[in-house]
Amino acid sequence: MSDRSLLIGLDFGGTKLAAGLVDPARGDLVASVRRPTEPEGGATLALATMLEMARELVANTPGEVGGVGINFGGPVDAAAGVVLQSHHVAGWDGFPLAARVGAALGLPTTLENDANGQALAEWRFGAGRGSRSMAYLNVGTGIGGGIVLEGRLWRGAHGMAGEFGHMVVRPGGPVCTCGRGGCLEALAAGPAMGRRARAALAAAPPEIRDRSAMLRRAGSVAAVTGRELTGAAADGDTLALEVLDAIFADLALGIANILSGVDPDLLVLGGGAADWAPTLFARLLEGVRTVCLPGTENQIALSPAALGADAGIFGGAAIVLQPRA
Numbered sequence: 001m002s003d004r005s006l007l008i009g010l011d012f013g014g015t016k017l018a019a020g021l022v023d024p025a026r027g028d029l030v031a032s033v034r035r036p037t038e039p040e041g042g043a044t045l046a047l048a049t050m051l052e053m054a055r056e057l058v059a060n061t062p063g064e065v066g067g068v069g070i071n072f073g074g075p076v077d078a079a080a081g082v083v084l085q086s087h088h089v090a091g092w093d094g095f096p097l098a099a100r101v102g103a104a105l106g107l108p109t110t111l112e113n114d115a116n117g118q119a120l121a122e123w124r125f126g127a128g129r130g131s132r133s134m135a136y137l138n139v140g141t142g143i144g145g146g147i148v149l150e151g152r153l154w155r156g157a158h159g160m161a162g163e164f165g166h167m168v169v170r171p172g173g174p175v176c177t178c179g180r181g182g183c184l185e186a187l188a189a190g191p192a193m194g195r196r197a198r199a200a201l202a203a204a205p206p207e208i209r210d211r212s213a214m215l216r217r218a219g220s221v222a223a224v225t226g227r228e229l230t231g232a233a234a235d236g237d238t239l240a241l242e243v244l245d246a247i248f249a250d251l252a253l254g255i256a257n258i259l260s261g262v263d264p265d266l267l268v269l270g271g272g273a274a275d276w277a278p279t280l281f282a283r284l285l286e287g288v289r290t291v292c293l294p295g296t297e298n299q300i301a302l303s304p305a306a307l308g309a310d311a312g313i314f315g316g317a318a319i320v321l322q323p324r325a
């Protein structure tokens with residue numbers, strides 16, 4: 001593969017399939033295609049659709065393509081190139097995805113899970129450019145993450161490094177998908193944000209509830225999600241800010257723990273968190289400063305992720321560029 005080769009990034013997400021051609025030297029997305037995932041078609045249809053998208057990209061590019069990187073939304077054995085499990089689509093358990101894609105496209109192919117891929121993508125092409133070590137925290141439907149140390153993805157001894165969502169930050173707190181109580185994910189992921197906002201609205205006196213910008217945005221208490229909460233908080237809605245401050249207290253504790261364990265140059269927040277208003281980011285940073293190790297307050301650097309919906313495609317390309325162990 002020459003330095004001028006383009007790379008194909010394939011992103012198998014829970015709701016969409018995306019494929020793109022990345023120019024690694026320029027950090028540009030040259031072309032991309034997207035289609036919704038059809039869960040009833042299982043792994044077979046998803047793979048066939050993705051290969052069709054990749055071939056279409058290759059056929060339409062005059063440049064040389066040097067390799068394929070796959071970003072998969074679920075646990076994988078990266079060294080073996082095998083998917084371990086998918087929580088969204090049937091038929092993926094034990095699937096040798098890297099070998100199948102590599103054989104079909106005739107290109108060297110590597111596989112990684114989506115949080116690790118996004119971490120590498122932000123480090124190489126996005127908000128983390130220029131940093132040596134970076135922690136990535138994805139706050140979305142769940143909370144995941146990844147660690148890049150001195151330019152290399154750190155997977156850990158069992159591939160579990162960067163699973164920040166399951167750090168317990170409040171013992172005895174709400175039950176998490178992992179079965180324990182008080183994990184960061186159970187307190188601060190998108191669904192937890194929505195739940196905490198709805199609970200606060202339900203408990204508020206009617207005159208406060210009825211004036212809430214969350215309610216105005218969503219139409220009803222039942223329709224309030226994390227998006228209405230952060231939107232209303234950015235507008236200065238008192239109740240929304242109260243709820244968000246409580247959530248940020250939990251999130252800040254999680255972030256302070258990550259900073260203590262990893263000591264990165266930069267912590268990048270991705271997922272829905274990347275869209276938060278700058279005022280909310282400043283508020284979260286203040287929260288982290290109040291709970292971090294005393295003396296480290298001024299070392300803290302938080303940044304929203306920069307790659308948005310293309311993070312998975314860039315993640316694929318970044319995986320290919322990762323030095324092999």
Ligand SMILES: [Zn+2]
Nearest residue numbers: 166176178183
């Ligand atoms: Zn958990």
